[in-house]
Amino acid sequence: MGAGVRFAGYAALFERRDRGGDVIAPGAFAQSLRRRLGAGEVLPILWQHDPAQPIGTVEGIEEDARGLRVIGRLAELPGVAARAGEMLRAGAVDGLSFGYRVVEAQVAGATRRLAALDIVEVSLVVHPMQPMARVHAVEG
Numbered sequence: 001m002g003a004g005v006r007f008a009g010y011a012a013l014f015e016r017r018d019r020g021g022d023v024i025a026p027g028a029f030a031q032s033l034r035r036r037l038g039a040g041e042v043l044p045i046l047w048q049h050d051p052a053q054p055i056g057t058v059e060g061i062e063e064d065a066r067g068l069r070v071i072g073r074l075a076e077l078p079g080v081a082a083r084a085g086e087m088l089r090a091g092a093v094d095g096l097s098f099g100y101r102v103v104e105a106q107v108a109g110a111t112r113r114l115a116a117l118d119i120v121e122v123s124l125v126v127h128p129m130q131p132m133a134r135v136h137a138v139e140g
Contacts, residue, residue, distance in 0.1 A: 001025040004056065005085035006078040007051055009135035011096040011122050013067035017111060018129040026117045029063050029107035031103070032118045037061075045072045046123045047080050049099055054083040058122055067133075070096065070122050085140075 014026045036043065045056035060071035072090070075081040087093040103116035128134070 003076055004081075004086050005074040005088055005138065005140040006072070007088060007135045007139070008069070008071045008075075008137045009069045009094070009096050010133050011061075011070045013096045013130050014065075016130060016132065018128055019131070021110050022112045022114055022129070024067070024117070025113055026065075027063065028114050028117045029119055030069055031116060033063070035060060036119070043092070043119065044075065044121050046099070046121050047084055049097065049121070049123045051121075053080050055084045055124065059120070061119075068098065068119075072122060074124075087140075088124065088135065088138055093124060093126055095125040096133045096135060097123045097125045097130075098130045099123065
């Protein structure tokens with residue numbers, strides 16, 4: 001791939017309640033990732049979950065003991081992608097999030113435990129639902 005801004009971080013953390021009351025179970029992404037990656041799909045990186053503003057692609061994505069680890073590359077395009085890269089390099093934006101469809105969940109009181117999710121995108125965001133879902137490294 002090109003020499004655009006590349007980053008690594010966590011788009012989701014397991015077993016931590018987010019601002020909306022959801023908790024993601026370990027393994028929640030496994031089936032979706034196997035299916036999508038096995039079919040050769042490339043997940044887009046969006047700006048603030050806006051499908052009209054794709055800014056890059058996911059180069060690597062996997063579940064580990066902590067959560068959903070992502071390696072992404074922003075496109076070398078003028079406009080939103082370039083501004084997002086500048087903000088990422090400057091540390092002005094470092095939140096990560098993901099778009100999904102619920103496949104399986106259990107509700108207990110005010111908490112929804114997400115057991116299986118179909119991931120459709122990863123987003124660079126200002127305010128992630130999980131406060132610790134962040135970019136940890138930036139290059140380029």
